[in-house]
Amino acid sequence: MDLHHQHDWNLTPEEAIALQQSLQQAVITLDQFQSIDTVAGVDVGFEDAGHTTRAAVAVLSFPGLQLQEQTIARRPTTFPYIPGLLSFREVPAVLDALEKLHILPDLLLCDGQGTAHPRRFGIACHLGLLTNIPSIGVAKSLLVGNHADILDEKGAWQPLQHKGETIGAALRTRPKTKPLYISPGHRVSLETAIDYVLRCTTKYRLPETTRFAHKLASETPASELEKLEKKQAMATPLESEQLNLF
DNA sequence: GCGACAG
């Protein structure tokens, strides 16, 4: 992929933090996109006791939410899990999976935080910036910040705040369940992020995009992996020029 | 120094 913000991945935690602070300056939390016809769910799982990273991308039509395409990529795990540095562990594999797509998704729903991060640069921001695809962070638990109690009805939400600023929202996507933490990744405002997450959510707590991607990243048997590999190789994969055209 | 800590 010909990325506008390419960079080395062989970094120490200290270098990774410095890079986040640098790249964060380029993040845009305003709506900057045209029509959204496809939404992709991105998720990552691990095999071999964590030695292998498996990334999955599921592209759904929008607003119909019908599966259009799915890809999987596996590669050796090279970075440990460190709170605040998740993207350095998962993004390389995700980029591999995105390169296999034939359809360029209009929006990315990522597993994890966007701006709801100590340095305002969660995995959704990192992926959005590298691919230049509008992105949203959809996390199942909190990394940083606080919020008031949320009404127990779908759609209810409260701003997530940290050090005096609103960094995201705690959103109830289903009654009687824990909220989801939504935040802008890149080129999407918080209000719009909440709207899209709700429009991708049907009867479950997690959006359909995330559910499809998670199924691929964690529940797909190795036996069915080769079947997917063939489908992925059938047509011409997304060319780098198609990604990043501002 | 102590506790918290996406996946």
Added chain:
DNA sequence: ATCTTGTCGC
């Protein structure tokens, strides 16, 4: 995230 069975509640 992953290792793992049954089980409590709407």
